[in-house]
Amino acid sequence: MDEMTTPTGAGHGRAVAVRVPMRARSRTEPHRASTPLELLFDLCFVVAVSQAGGKLVHALARGEPGHGISGYLLVFFAIYWAWVNFTWFASAYDTDDVPYRLATLVQMSGVLVLAAGVPRAFDHADYTVAVVGYLIMRLALTCQWLRAARGERGAARRTALRYAAGLVVVQLAWVGLLLLPGALWTGGFLLLVVAELAVPAYAEHDHRTSWHPHHIAERYGLFTLIVLGETISAATVAVQSALDESAALDLLLPIAVGGLLIVFAAFWSYFAVPIHEHLVSSRRAFLWGYSHYAVLASAAAIGAGIEVAVEQVTHHADISARAAAACVTVPTAIFMLMVWAVHTRHFKNGLAEHLVLPAGAAAVLLCTLAGHLAVPLAGLAAGCAVAAGVWLAAGESRRARF
Template identity: 65%
Template structure:
C-alpha cells in the first residue's frame, strides 16, 4: 500500500469490507513484544531469586503500560487509519516510545521509573497528535470525542511525569493507581456521546494477532531456557516433562482462543469495553506462562530459590488464569448447555491444582489443557448448533 502525502482524517466505515491488519500494524505489534519479553525476563529473575510477590507486582505494573499503549493505538487505528505520511510517522514515533519503555523495564523493577515513564509519554503524546488530527478532520460529536481523548491523554501524561517527583513509598503507589484508573476512564468518558467507528472484524483480528505473537514469545523464551539448561547441566530427563507440558499448554491456549470467531459479539461499546479491557489479563497471563516455564526449568536444575510447588505454580497459575479468562471473554458466548460451559472453568481449577503434583506438575497441567480441548471438540460434535470449532 502506497501512502499518500497527507489526507483528511475522518472515520472509516464500521461495515468496510475486507478490513484486515496492515503491515504497519504488524510491525507495531512485533516491536511491542520487545517490551513484553523484557517484562517476562524480569519476572523470571525476580521469581527465581525468591521474590515472587515483588516480581508479580512489578510485572503487572509494567505490563499495564505496554498493554494500554498497544490497545489505545489499535482502537484508534481501527477507526482512523489513513495510512498517509503523518499517520505513519506518528506510529513510528510510538514504536520508538515502546523501545524506550522496554529499555527501562529492568530499572522499573528496581524502583527507577524514569525511563519507562519517558517511553510511555512518548507513545501517548504521539497518539495525542493522532487524536488532534482526527478532531481537525471531524465535525460535531465525533470532533468532541476526539478532543476529549486528546485532552484526557495529555492530563494523564502530566500526572505520570509529576508522580516521578513523589518519593518512593505508599504515596507514590497510591498516585500510580489513581492515574491508572484515570487512564482507564478516558475512553469511557470520551465515548459517552459518540462511539468511534472501530471495525469489529478488524479489532478481533488485531487482538488475535497480538495473542499469537505473545504466545510465540512464550514458546521462544521457554525454548531458550530449556536449551540453556541442557547445555549447562545436561538435565534432559528433568526438563522433558516441563518442555512437553509447556508445549501442550501453549497449543491448547492457541486452540481455545481461536475456536470461534468473536467479532459477532462486538456489537457496541458495552461489549467491546469489557472484552478489550479483559485482554489485559489474557495478554499478561499468556506472557507469564513462558516466564513460568523458565522458572520451572531453573528450579529443576537447582538455579531457582523456590520450592517445586512454587516453581510449578509459576506455570499453572497463569495457565489457569488464561483458561478462565478465555471462557469469560470468548467461549461462554458460543457454548450451549452446562457441560460445554463448565469445561474451561473446571480445567482452570484443575490446572491450578497441578502445582501440588511435584515434578510432574507442568506435564499434568498440559495434559489437562489438552483434554479440555478434546472435551470441547466432542461436545461440539454432539451439539453442532453451538458452532464450536474447539
C-alpha cells in the first residue's frame, strides 16, 4: 500500500499533510467531542436558519400563514438535511487530514450558496440557487464517501459505495425536478424527500457505519442551541424595540422576558437526559435523528414568532394580538411535545413524569387566548413544566435511594 497509516483520530489537532486511508472511527472511542471544524461548519448554518426565520416572520406579519409555514417547512428541510448529511458522515469517518478539511470547506461553501438561495426559494419557489448549493455540497460529500470506500473492505466498503451512489442519484433527481412545471413541483419535492430519507436505510441495511452515539448526541444538541439562539436574538430585538418605542414599553418588555423564559425552558427540557444512552441501534438513532426535523424547525420558529409578536405590538404587522400570540405559542407547544416524544420520553418513570411536557404544551397553547400577555404567560407555563419535571425526577431519585 502506498499510503501511510495513522491511529484512529490521530490527525485531530492539526491537519495531517500525508496521504492516509480513510478508516472508520471506533464507536467506543473515549472522549469523542465535536471538533473546531465541525463547529465552524455549524456556524455556516446560522446564516441559513436566520434567512428562513426572517422570511417566516415577514409572511406571518403580512397575514399569510399558509404561504409562510409551507415555504418555511420546505426550506428548513433543505437546511436540516444538508447538516445531517455531513454530521453522520463525520461521526464515522472524520480523519481531520488535509483532504478531509478541504472537502469540508467546499461543503461549507455549498451551505452558503444554499443560504443565499433561501429568499428565492421562499418567495418565488425558485430552488435553482439552493440546488446549486446542494450540488457543491454533494460533490464534496460523494468524494468523501468514495474515499471512505477505498479505505474499507467487505460490507463496510459496500455501505460507503451505496451512500455515494444514493447521493448521486438523488441529486440528479433534484436537478431534474427544476425542469418540471410548477404544478408538479410540490409533489416531486415530497417524493424526493422520501428518497433522501431512504438513502441511509438502503446504505446501512446490512452494515452499520461507525457513528459515535455520544458524538451524535452532542452534535444534535449543538444544532439545537444554534436554533434556540434565534429566540434569544428575537428577545434582544424586543428589548431594543422597547427602548425605541417607549409608548409600547409595557408590552414589549413582557415579550422579551417571556421569550427568554421559553428558551431557558426549552434548553432545560432538551438537555435533561443523557440521550446517547438511548442510541444503541441504527433504527433508534435514525428515528431519533429524523424526528429532530420537527424539534429543530419548531425551535427556530419560536424566535420568528417572537419577532412577529414584537411587530404586532409596534403596529408593523397586519394581524391581531391573538394571531401574533399563536406565532409563539404554537411552535413552543410543538417543540415541547416533540422533545417529549422523541427525546426525554425514554427516561421518564411513571405517568406523572410522562404527562409533564404534554400538559405544559397544552397550557402554552391555552395562553394564546391572552393576546398581548400570551408570550410572558407561555414562558411561565413552560418554566412551570420544567420545574414540575425537576421536582418529580428528584422525588423518583429519593425513592430509589431508600
